[in-house]
Amino acid sequence: MAMLGKRRPPRPASNKSGLARQESAKQAPNAETTSDQVLTIERLAHDGRGVGHLPSGKAVFVDQALPGERVEIATHMTRKRFDEAHIRERLSAAPERVTPPCPHFGHCGGCDLQHMSVPAQREHKREVVRELLFRQGISWQGSLDTLKSDSDAYRRxxxxxxxxxxxxxxxxxxxxxxxxxxxxxxxxxxxxxxxxxxxxxxxxxxxxxxxxxxxxxxxxxxTPDxxxxxxxxxxxxxxxxxxxxxxxxxxxxxxxxxxxxxxxxxxxxxxxxxxxxxxxxxxxxxxxxxxxxVLNDILTLPGCESLTLEFSPGDFLQVNADVNQQMVAQVIQWLAPQKGQQLLDLYAGMGNFSLPMAAAGAKVHAVEGSPAMVARLVANAHRHQLPVNGQQADLNSRESVNALLKEIPADAVILDPPRGGAESVCQALAKISAKPHQRPRIAYVSCDPATLARDAAHLMHGGYRIARVVAADMFVHTAHMETLMLLEPPA
Ligand SMILES: C[S@@+](CC[C@H](N)C(=O)[O-])C[C@H]1O[C@@H](n2cnc3c(N)ncnc32)[C@H](O)[C@@H]1O
Structure with missing residues (x-):
């Protein structure tokens, strides 16, 4: 379902705007008073800003503008290849426009998409995933559902x-x-x-x-308590x-x-x-x-006793409890661990995926960079008497990754890296020298679709194919998102 076409050179880890590259910027002189122009917004950038073009062809990124809207803009930043502007006057409104629920929206930088209906935000995020895959030469024709919570009051x-x-x-x-x-x-x-x-x-x-x-x-x-x-x-x-x-x-x-x-x-x-x-x-x-x-996160997953994960204040914690549980359930459903199967959970944190996978029957080898979090993960598994082995390693290091993949031949791998992605791991997995059917299935959970797309392209060049893609609306009203991808080895 995903076609791998001509690949563009790998892009660096994305900046938040999804723009090709940072350029030197100049504050527009007297922009507030002089630089008014009327534009039609053509599309949304990855960060949710509207994109239109000046008569000269120069692109303009306009805060809080939606596709189809006619807006009079005031430019606040000029760059060589594009300008940045805000709306001075909106001349027409897109059907997706809604009244932002927060009185601070537009001033506070916490949320960027409150002017869009939530369904439109989710459609935009799915489009971002498709486009970033496309930029890596991957044309995803399959379904792209969204895991979502009923409540927008999600941030714990x-x-x-x-x-x-x-x-x-x-x-x-x-x-x-x-x-x-x-x-x-x-x-x-x-x-x-x-x-x-x-x-x-x-x-x-x-x-x-x-x-x-x-x-x-x-x-x-x-926390729950x-x-x-x-x-x-x-x-x-x-x-x-x-x-x-x-x-x-x-x-x-x-x-x-x-x-x-x-x-x-x-x-x-x-x-x-x-x-x-x-x-x-x-x-x-x-x-x-x-x-x-005592800080606990409690995972209540279908068909499994609830699991209590203890953590410390500085530890990584998925910010949206409800969507997190759905992500974990999705990964379990995709990998369907069988009793005795060996699973590698990479970037494992305090065991958010490791423990449920072990409870579902897998033998889990969990790798995490922070020694304190490895200790937490091991203690959490021990308390539940689950077969999870914890290891501290830097997964950006090629040597560590190669040694790990050689030592632990896995039936399945979970990757849940920070925004920089898991390039070393994916390059190593793409080259793994096992017979095709012995290569692991991979569930990749990503908080940056740009690095996910880059890493997926590495895996596809190694023979993997994308089997499923799901977006997770973990951060409603912001342009941030999680994306889950299941990659299968060659048949
Ligand atoms: C997005 S969090 C995911 C944690 C866990 N899977 C969860 O769902 O809660 C990424 C984790 O990767 C760890 N990490 C960051 N850089 C790393 C590296 N170079 N090597 C190994 N782990 C790293 C962080 O400490 C963090 O726990």
């Missing part, structure tokens, strides 16, 4: 920046799009309800602090500590403090994972106020 983890402006007002929120400017928020409709309920009390406590300037950011996390608030306190302030303790008691949340200056330490495994690197790199040690909470 968030990091809110804190700042004090020139007038002395305390701001708490997310960064504006393509900017470091903090947007003050009074609500956030994509957070799970337990975290939404903390926004006003957090604003109140921040407003009552003697030194709000000494708060860097606040991390929020909701508890809510966690971790405060990054840049300088210890004992008088403010009391206020935080009172907040934790009133709200019934577990409170952690990271106080003091950043250390210079960097966790090398986080280099490929900017989100986690940001939240962990060099942060001072975490101190719990009161007893440390």
């Amino acid at each position: 983890r968030a990091r809110l920046g804190v700042n004090v402006d020139r007038e002395g007002r305390v701001l708490m929120g997310f960064r504006a799009q393509r900017s470091h400017r903090l947007v003050d928020i009074a609500s956030c409709c994509v957070l799970v309800p337990e975290l939404q309920a903390l926004i006003t009390p957090l604003r109140d406590v921040l407003g009552s602090l003697k030194s709000p300037r000494d708060v860097g950011h606040i991390e929020l996390l909701a 508890t809510c966690v608030v971790i405060v990054r306190q840049l300088k210890e302030q004992p008088q403010d500590a009391d206020r935080w303790h009172a907040f934790a008691n009133e709200q019934g949340v577990a409170l952690g403090m990271r106080s003091g200056r950043d250390s210079a330490e960097r966790d090398s495994i986080n280099r490929d994972n900017p989100e986690r690197a940001k939240s962990q790199a060099g942060s001072p040690e975490l101190h719990w106020v009161g007893a440390p909470p």
